[in-house]
Amino acid sequence: MDGHETKMKAKLGEGRALMADGEYASALSSVMKAISMCPCTPTSHGKDKSCNILQCIRALRDPDPESLWRMVAGPCSCGFVWPSCTNPLHLEAVDILANCLEKTKHYAAAFSTALGLVRLDPASAIGYCRVARIMRYLVKHCRSSDTHVVRSISVILRDAKLASIEQFRDTVYSFVKSGLYNTEKYRHGPDTKHNFILRQMSHNMNMVESRKDPLRKLPREIISMIFSYLDATALIRSCRVDRMWRQVLGSDKVLWSSIRLRHPRSTRYFAKFLQRHHEIKSLAIDDVSAFQLTPDKLCSILALPNLEHLCLGIRSGFIHPGPSTTLASRLRNPFKLVRLSLMGLSESRNIQVLQHLVEKVSESLETLNIDNQILFNSMLGISVLTQLKKLRFTSTDRHRPNINISRLSKVAYNLEYLYLDGCYLNCDAPSNPNSPCPLERQPWQCFRSLTLGSECRQNLDCRTFPYLPKTLQVLELMTSDRRLVQHLLSMEEINATSTHPEGDDGGSPSELLHWPNLETFRCRAALDIDLLKRTIEPAVKSGVLKVLEFTPPSTHSIFSGTLDDSLLESARDYAFASSEHIHTVGMYSFNFGSDFSGFDGQPFIDWLDSCFPNVSTVTAYPGAFPNVGPFLMKLICRPGIRTVHQDRLHGVEWDEAQELARKHGVQLFHTPGNTPIGWPFID
Structure with missing residues (x-):
């Protein structure tokens, strides 16, 4: 900070202190000294202010928004060349000067001084705020008994050549409008408090200019980022603001690539919505029970050319009553669905319709999330799901369905992630070890994650899973069925049932539990210390294991069926x-x-x-x-x-x-x- 700024700040502080004490005459002297210290060497216009007022008012009455800016750039009508300065201290000093004149009820002089502040820096909001404040005060008290207000209004109307106070009132709107225009277009720095005050004035005056439309100012990339935080309902409502919003938001393919609807009801609008947004890649409907998703509507959804992910949350009556062949006959061409989620199925007619859907997408499906046994068994009836990588099956039926893991490993032999809950697990008897079919001998070669929920149980006393390869990274056994966990992890159990001879590509029986890539291990059933050690020790030694949660051994037998x-x-x-x-x-x-x-x-x-x-x-x-x-x-x-x-x-x-x-x-x-x-x- 140089010496000029230090001295100016000291004088301004002195002037503010004198104003606070009501000593306005002394304050004027201090402020004038501060102004004279500015390096821009300001000069005074003199006592005659009428030319300044007349020139500014005429510029405001011109409908061209640039008129005031052009007027400020030129000299006064009397020939005086106004100084130009962007020094914040200089602007603040002139603003205090105008405020001091206003406090002493010299409104005409204060008005002319504030106009000089606009001439000093027309891109700053500080001058517009001071002028608008003085003008609004005079308009509000024009019919009062205050002689100072009446006399000042008469002087301003005379100098500005205005016929009535109504014309002066209209000038207030023009001045605030011009201030918004100039400060937005020509400002040379960030917003200050005076920019916000000026916008608040325009808002209080109910001006159209106060309604700033961000879509008219921001680039498309920023608009897309902002509106991406809205859900589909809010996004659809935003498109109804006006035509321009509908054009900008509706043409943004990124915003509409992933849509989640809660419970749509309007059938007519939904059809138009799908026709308008062919860029949808992911469509989720949480509840279609009130929507009556008929075969026609389902076909309209599947007709989306870029659809990859479909998630339907379903209650009773999701498919409108009708023959299942109605939909099956239309689903002739294979679709490119990559992810499919069908939750809440309850009626048999729904399942019959969706069985055809699962069959049609079997060649492209990578992720499947279902909760119905009939549909799950229908999936197992498909010859092979070559692309299926992730499968989640959760049953809420009190009668736990039986899941044949052996059949699943043959149908989805490239499975990487498996989550099962609410079901009984069983496995077919071991097949012929000399079988030439590699799928029977080595399924799930790329398996990464196995999660068994708390409601999973073992069906009878049989081997439950095929061997899990060395690629296993996540093993989460949240079931309390210790027999199931014991059969899954126990070396002896696998040795007794393994079909892999020594030297086979699948590894010897002693290697079947060697999981050096295991990153997460969770187990809710009680584990013997030796069994836990054999399970996690390879991953611990390799430094891969990151998450370890388990239950220590119970005081009762591990096969007692209780967890004490x-x-x-x-x-x-x-x-x-x-x-x-x-x-x-x-x-x-x-x-x-x-x-x-x-x-x-x-x-x-x-x-x-x-x-x-x-x-x-x-x-x-x-x-x-x-x-x-x-x-x-x-x-x-x-x-x-x-x-x-x-x-x-x-x-x-x-x-x-x-x-x-x-x-x-x-x-x-x-x-x-x-x-x-x-x-x-x-x-």
């Missing part, structure tokens, strides 16, 4: 899981101590400290023991912890834990059922 609270002397038996690469550690139904009457979670914390130096997320579900609250409090305070999942805190303890978590920068979640909301989701 575990009692451990210490957690040192699990030192084999020690890894600096693991960032998420969890344990279910655990206890440490000499009996079940109490709970001591300190060995668990010691285990974390000694084995997992980089752990940041902990899931702790010990059970309904006393002293669980203090244990979770200590867990929150442990250095390095950033996220804690639990299900025991409530009431005052929950409030205290939340406050403690905020203090330590920890995210605390209450996750009943031991699984986060929305987990897992297959896209």
Whole structure:
């Protein structure tokens, strides 16, 4: 900051202080000295201000929005050349000068001075705000008994050659309009508070110019980014604002590439909507029960040329009553659907119609999400689904359906991600080991992820899964069926039923459980320490395992069918899981101590400290023991912890834990059922 600015600031501060004390005459002197210090060497127009007022008012009455800007660029009608300066301190000083004159009720002089401020920098909003304020005050009090106001209005009307106060009132609108135009087009810096004040004035005066349309100013890329945050309903409403909005938004292919509708009702509009937006790649309808999705409408949806993902949330009556052949006869050409989600099926006529749909998209389908056994079995009836990579089947039927894993591995032999829940699992007897068909011997060679939900059960005492290859990265066994988990993980069980001889490409039986690429392992069923070690040790040694959650062995037999609270002397038996690469550690139904009457979670914390130096997320579900609250409090305070999942805190303890978590920068979640909301989701 140079010496001129320092001195100007000092004088302006002195002037503001004098104005606050009501000493306006002294304030005028200080402000004038500040103005004279500006390096632009300002000169005075003199006492005669009438030419300034007349020239400005005439420019405002010209309908051309550029008239005021051109007038300011030239000299005064009397020949005086007005100075030009963008120094903020100079502008502020003239604004204070006009304000000081207004306070002393010299309104005509204040008005002319404010007009001089506009001439000083017509691209700044500060002058327009001061002029508009003075003009609005005079118009509002034109019929008052204040002689200063009456006299000033007479002087201004005379100098501006205006016939009445109504013409002066119209000039106020013209001045604010011109100010908005000039500051938007010619401004040389970011918005200041005076820009917002000027816009607020235009809004209070109900001016059309105050309604700024962002679509007229912003580039198409920015518009697309902004409106991408809106859902489909809000986006459709935005298209109804006016014709220009409809053209801009309707022509944006990115905005309409992915659409999610909640519960559409208008049949006529939906048909036009599909015809207008052929760029739709992903269409999701959460609930079509009120929509009456007839075969005609379904055909209209499938006729979208770029459709790749279709998600239909369905309640009873989703397909309008009618013969299933009506839709089947129209679905003649194969479609290019990559992802298909059909949830909430309940009526047999719906399933018959959609069976044809699944058959038609079988050659291109990569992701399938369904919840109906009949439709699932229909899928297994297809010869082969060569492209299917992700499959999610969740049944809410109280009578759990049977899923034949052996048949699934033959139909979808390229499967990579599998999620099953609410069903019984079974597998056919081992086939001939000398069978020439490679699909029977080595399915799922690219398998990546297996998730079994909490409602999965094993059907009878049989082998449930084919061998899982070394490519396995995620294994989440959230079922409490220990027999199922034992048969899936147990080396002895696989050895007894394996069809792979020594030296086969599939590996010897001793290698079948070797998963060095395992990144996530979760298991809700109680596991023997040796079985857990054999399962995760290869991944721990290779430094790949990142997530480890399990249940310690129960006090009862592993085949007892019950899951009791575990009692451990210490957690040192699990030192084999020690890894600096693991960032998420969890344990279910655990206890440490000499009996079940109490709970001591300190060995668990010691285990974390000694084995997992980089752990940041902990899931702790010990059970309904006393002293669980203090244990979770200590867990929150442990250095390095950033996220804690639990299900025991409530009431005052929950409030205290939340406050403690905020203090330590920890995210605390209450996750009943031991699984986060929305987990897992297959896209």
